[in-house]
Amino acid sequence: MVKQYMDYKDPDLHYSYDLGQSRFFTKNQDNYINVLGKEQLPTIGNVFLLDVFLSTGNVVEPHYHSNASELIYCITGETIVSMINPSTNELKNIRIQSQQVVTIPQGWWHYFAASMDHTHVLTIYDTPELDTVWGSDVLRLTPPQVFAHTYCLDQGQIQQALAPIRDTVIIGPPADCDRSRGRYSNKDAYYQPYYPSNPYYTRGMHPHYNDS
Incomplete structure (x- = not known):
């Protein structure tokens, strides 16, 4: 755990903050993320927060955190x-x-998606800087020829497939997404066998479960 010295006699210290004043990422009015760390609130200690708002089908893209659990x-x-x-x-x-x-151990590859509108989640990290x-x-910073050579793939196809990724996505799909290319259903994207012993496993991923 990171230890930080804080002079609590300082009259200029603040102990509250409005997350609505600190936008981390905006896709549109229904999909955005606010941030709270020591930059916004120095007295926060060893905590970092992301305040995430999503509508149906929007995904916080695959990623991992090298210095924190979640x-x-x-x-x-x-x-x-x-x-x-x-x-x-x-x-x-x-x-x-x-x-x-849900807990995500440090360094684990993960992502999450809204399955209904007006989804609001708070992600909390055990670090003051994430x-x-x-x-x-x-995907966009690794040269296509590296993927092609490493996995014995066609370089042209990889280059064409990855060309639309010009910036960090964060909340996908991008607003200008070609739906015919990036379309999938919830079952296709998140298929996982259903384990009845765990009530938090997605029932909709079971092949015999009607998700309609």
Whole structure:
């Protein structure tokens, strides 16, 4: 845990903050993220927050945090949190609703998507400064020929497929997405066998479950 010296006799210290004044990312009026860390509130201690608002089908893109574990708390709506366990190579998909949480260990690859409108989640980290590696940056900054050579793929096809990723996505799909190219259903994107012993596993991922 990082220890920071704070002079609590300083009359200029603040102990409250309006997250609405600190935007981290905006896709549109229904999909955006506010941020709170020591830059916004020096007295916050060893905590970092992202205040996330999503509408149906919008995804906080695949990423990992190199310096922090994460707690995802659903305030309103419903989200499907997906993570890969690096010890077992297992993909877990966990659906949470209001007042339910999911933990993401430090360094785990993960992403989450809203399955209904007006979804609001708070992500909480055990660090005052968050380091994030976004999937879109990995894809757009790695030369296509590296992917082609490493995985024995066609370089032209890779280059064409990745060309639309020009910036860090954060909340996808981008507003100018070609839906015919990037279309998928909830079941296609988050398919995972259903484990009845765990009530937070997504029932809609079971092949015999009617998600309509």
